[in-house]
Amino acid sequence: MNFKLDSKDVWSMYWSTGEQHSCVAAQSQDDLAAINQYWFDAVVQLPINARVLDLACGNGAVSLTLAAKRADLVIDAVDKSELAPNLKSVKANDNIRFYESTDILALPEHLKGYDLICSQFGVEYAGLKKLVPVLKDRIRETGSLRFLIHHHSSDLVSGSRLKLQEYQALESINLFVLVNDVVSTMIDEGQAHRSARQKLEYAGQAFVEKQIGTKPIAGKIFDAIAEILALPREQNARARALADNISIRAYAEQQRLGQMIDSAQTPEMMDEFVNLLDSAGFEHIDLSQFALGDKSEPYLLAWSLQAS
Template sequence: MSNEQEAWHQYWQQGNQQSCVASSSEQALVEQLWLDWQASLPSQAKVLDLATGNGAVISSLLKASYSVDNQYIGVDYTSADNTPVSNKTNVSFVGGVDLAKLPQDTQSMDAVTSQFGFEYAAIDKTISQVVRVLKNTGQLQFIVHHSEGEIVRANRLRYREIEFLLAPEAPLEKAKHLVDQKISIDELEAAGQAYLRLHQGNLTASISGQVFETINQVVLAVNSGRYQQAKALNGSLLGKLSAEYTRLNQLIKVAKDERQIIEIVDKFKALGVSCRYQSILTNDSLTFAWLIDGVKNDKP
């Protein structure tokens, strides 16, 4: 498993069902987009959800009363914890799936979906696979990261703060030196104060605050002579931060601008899919994400 895949594996294992949808209003917005779209599908539809994660899209689609007649298949490269919806008899999940090599039969799906997942794949090959598995008149809907959207903006700030924390002279590295008995607690304290002064106004309680709390636990363990516990605490924190740093770096890189979205839409059109795109706006009229939807032509 690559570093990127391991980062997402850790993310889903922590019980995160929604990838990047932070607020309840955003969740309601996204959920309604899925329900409105699903209403146009044929009865007893077979729906394939790409890069399903913990099944956020399927969870939204299941809220329609008629969803009991549909069949939902979620595929992902990672083996995620799909507990929220995996107990449904009409839902199945398949791990270890490369979106560029979908295992589904040709023209076997009535619909293909993705929420912040399609853009992480090999785009050209995945588009070909989506068109292949769709039945004629089959539908697709993808929600894709917007390079200037609120999700990417917020995560750029998170990424930057974690980058501060992973720097060689930052408190996290200094805490490791403390555990290895290379520096004193006073030197660690000085590094912490220097970090706070240097990045004043750019730090959050949810990231730097939690890191400092864990470092405090490391110090307490060292003071009590529990060096193995201190090492485990610091190592676990470093691993989690490194994984989140990798995940956010990947998210920022795959976010699409309008030119890139047009290229994706044109590629679908070239393969016989009537396709369009639009920006999704929040209730406050802020840019949230891209929405791509399309219908595979009956006769390409």
């Protein structure tokens, strides 16, 4: 199959399902409460009807959390991708205006004068160096910044490296091409089809023997392939749709994981960002590591950067 998805498309696809979170979805309720608290702390002292800018907002995880706590806030939320079609009807967002297909580095002129500029796993995708003049230009004199930023050695990013390895191992056995061959030959059920099925089976066995630790993603993909293999030849159109869906989703997921890993910041990169903010006149700059879970067994989630 032929498809081309750019960095924006893979996120648009992700958000189109209505998913609200991208990076914090797997956390426990306690972890979600800790993240919510982190955002509540950002708005507790803001004046009535304060203006907030949520950069790279996705389907509004941060904006909706803030609006639920402080309904008076006037929130502008921007993202480069297309967002869920139903976002405008979400109850808590009367005061939120979503700007989809909007790049942080090319904001509409009128988005200015914010009391808080925030981002959860977003600004680093655009590049922190280029961001500083944007922040300077769009914030109010008395405004503040609060960002959660991917940390290059967080558990989140390490987990994504493992997932990406698993996808790469699936690509290395040509899995998606072999599934495509099975489906393309399904209608005649002849020798070509038998041979394609056999190649797929051998590839599956080769994958099982690969030493890549646990294989949670592969497990789900193999289940979906089993569903295709069980279809009678009359249902070849459905088999084609399922196979295309598996390929496109695997491709998009690899792109998203790659983007996340590339955006993760080392201590040196964060020091550089802090210096740039300092040179641009920001004060009270506070860089720390944000961890979740038990103190005895913390889970490193992100960098936290605050400034005013």
